[in-house]
Amino acid sequence: MGVLDGKVAIVTGAGRGIGRGESLLLASEGASVIVNDVGAELTGQSADQRPAQQVVDEIKATGGQAAANYDDCSTWKGAEQLVSQAVDTFGKLDILVNNAGILRDKMSFNMEESDWDDVIRVHLKGHFAPSHFAAAHWRSRSKAGEDVSGRIINTSSEAGLYGNVGQANYSAAKAGIASLTWVLARELGKVGVTVNAIAPRARTRMTENLFAMSTKEGGFDEWAPENVAPVVAWLASDDAKDISGQIFVVYGGAVWLMSPFTTVGELRRDSRWTPKELIDAAPSLFGDRSSGVPPFGAQF
Numbered sequence: 001m002g003v004l005d006g007k008v009a010i011v012t013g014a015g016r017g018i019g020r021g022e023s024l025l026l027a028s029e030g031a032s033v034i035v036n037d038v039g040a041e042l043t044g045q046s047a048d049q050r051p052a053q054q055v056v057d058e059i060k061a062t063g064g065q066a067a068a069n070y071d072d073c074s075t076w077k078g079a080e081q082l083v084s085q086a087v088d089t090f091g092k093l094d095i096l097v098n099n100a101g102i103l104r105d106k107m108s109f110n111m112e113e114s115d116w117d118d119v120i121r122v123h124l125k126g127h128f129a130p131s132h133f134a135a136a137h138w139r140s141r142s143k144a145g146e147d148v149s150g151r152i153i154n155t156s157s158e159a160g161l162y163g164n165v166g167q168a169n170y171s172a173a174k175a176g177i178a179s180l181t182w183v184l185a186r187e188l189g190k191v192g193v194t195v196n197a198i199a200p201r202a203r204t205r206m207t208e209n210l211f212a213m214s215t216k217e218g219g220f221d222e223w224a225p226e227n228v229a230p231v232v233a234w235l236a237s238d239d240a241k242d243i244s245g246q247i248f249v250v251y252g253g254a255v256w257l258m259s260p261f262t263t264v265g266e267l268r269r270d271s272r273w274t275p276k277e278l279i280d281a282a283p284s285l286f287g288d289r290s291s292g293v294p295p296f297g298a299q300f
């Protein structure tokens with residue numbers, strides 16, 4: 001018995017890294033999985049069917065159910081075909097894990113237009129397009145009188161929650177994904193769909209050159225990408241039906257619940273301020289807080 005017995009899931013960008021771990025765990029918990037991956041290089045160029053097919057083969061070798069999909073999830077047509085394949089192959093869709101991503105890190109003053117456009121497209125449209133077609137699927141089932149239990153799990157990043165140097169394109173897309181999570185959670189709750197996001201930290205080709213992520217000999221490998229998947233399986237389960245619009249930083253054995261933007265200071269009166277008055281009042285707006293760039297990264 002798995003926590004996802006009888007469920008049908010899509011995982012985008014599932015041929016490698018975090019998405020691969022998610023697909024394997026969802027399948028081992030009983031879900032039938034559409035393993036989507038274009039097989040792109042880290043920067044998004046070229047295509048290769050082998051990563052998705054290998055994950056499908058791994059799932060089938062352990063007795064699970066899976067099918068490969070090689071569509072670009074950031075195109076309208078590709079996203080439509082992806083959701084259709086889940087319904088045509090396994091009869092319905094229950095879980096959408098939006099995970100596919102690429103990187104083109106550059107400082108803002110060096111960034112090319114294509115670096116901006118491609119990263120925003122793969123991450124932000126690559127989240128929205130499959131969500132659009134999944135949402136339409138769940139809404140039509142709900143309108144037909146079915147008691148739907150749908151799940152979307154998005155993949156944001158601390159880069160999006162805090163803003164990272166050299167990642168204007170990526171951070172803006174990941175911040176957009178956080179906001180998209182709140183929008184979809186508000187819109188789809190009435191048709192039985194929860195929408196949450198994770199911001200993972202793991203050792204993949206995306207991060208191996210960024211931080212030192214040593215593998216501890218014999219001990220728990222806190223940077224293993226497979227550590228992220230259990231949180232996704234939990235959020236995908238029926239037991240998580242009351243969790244929606246939430247963002248979790250996930251790494252190793254840590255799960256941090258993040259708060260959305262919150263009000264932390266106030267200036268208020270019943271008339272319009274002048275710039276000079278705001279200059280004079282600013283210290284009371286910040287109080288004891290620093291008015292400099294906020295620190296980076298989740299801490300507890």
Ligand SMILES: NC(=O)c1ccc[n+]([C@@H]2O[C@H](COP(=O)([O-])OP(=O)(O)OC[C@H]3O[C@@H](n4cnc5c(N)ncnc54)[C@H](O)[C@@H]3O)[C@@H](O)[C@H]2O)c1
Binds near residue numbers: 122
């Ligand atoms: N690794 C980390 O520490 C970390 C941190 C924060 C966020 N993330 C996010 O986690 C997700 C997974 O990243 P990863 O580290 O496993 O990277 P990865 O490069 O190992 O995997 C990403 C996969 O997405 C696929 N892909 C790219 N464009 C696609 C498209 N248009 N359609 C379908 N598939 C596509 C790639 O072929 C690749 O297999 C990404 O969204 C990434 O931004 C990762």
